[in-house]
Amino acid sequence: MKRFNALMFGALVLFSSFFTSCKKDENAPSPSVSFDNNATEGNAVGGSYTINGTAKAPGKLAKIQYYTVTTSSEVELSNTAVSTFSNDTVVHFSLTISNLTATTIIKVLVTDKNSVTASSNFTINVGSAATLNSYTATLYNGLWYTDSGHGAFIDLETGTTYSQTASTAILSATDQAKVDLLYWYGSSTTYTLASPDDATAKDATVGAAATKSWTTRNATKLKVVTITQAWDVLTAANIDSYATSFGTDTKITALTVGKIIAFQTVGGKNGLIKVDAVTGTNGNKTDNASLSIKIEQ
Secondary structure, three states, X not given: OHHHHHHHHHHHHHHHHHHHHHHHHHOOOOOEEEEOOOOOOOEOOOOOEEEEEEEEOOOOEEEEEEEEEOOOOEEEOOOOOOEEOOOOOEEEEEEEEOOOOOOEEEXXXXXXXXXXXXXXXXXXXXXXXXXXXXXXXEEEOOOOOOOOOOOOEEEOOOOEEEOOXXXXXXXXXXXXXXXXXXXXXXXXXXXXXXXXXXXXHHOOOOOXXXXXXOOOOXXXXXXXXXXXXXXXXXXXXXXXXXOOOOOOOOEEOOOOOOOEEEEEOOOOOEEEEEEEEEEOXXXXXXXXXXXXXXXXX
């Protein structure tokens, strides 16, 4: 009888040990998903975005899957192979979503070796024209052109143009602070856009010294860029990607139809200018440049 009881006790100890071992495995910390970048604003229609993140599974990872999420369903990405693992507990993943058509939600699902799952959603926000102000403007060579609507100076945030009545009758201090660019046609520079703080614009020995007596001369940053998007679908995010790494250019000369110029105002507003037309080569006050402008709100 004692021998039987001893055997029973031994069996119970083994069973208890096995059960405890199983419970510890079952109670291992759950897997998790985190992202290295944040959901972004204003990506371009037709563009792409790369999601970077980290999957963890103390109980060892088995696989990572990706799904697109709509209001009614979740669909596994057909062009993304399921990533499988054996002994990894931490995996860094990267997923590029191309040809964006609208705001997109991606679900990243991780499964560990015990078939425990965890997931997290990442939202890629696609921008719209609502984040930008868009308008057209025509600037004239006549720096003292007083006829209404024929200004040589422009406030890029509003599209408002200004003209000085004479070289000795400068814009008011309030208007000077609003002007981001001015335009002229010169024999050596031809069609030209410049910052009010450009050396030529304020040099008293140069005929185009339009801002030499101003008390405020905004140092607008400029550079010529090549864009890959159609003008009508540009977003704020696109513009921010072009309006960066400015050099020392304070004027852009030899404007031609189709040229794109990135700018940044002293207030930190980014934008693009597209040259739609240039008219006149005689240096007359009526020589002008027609521009399309997009600037972030």
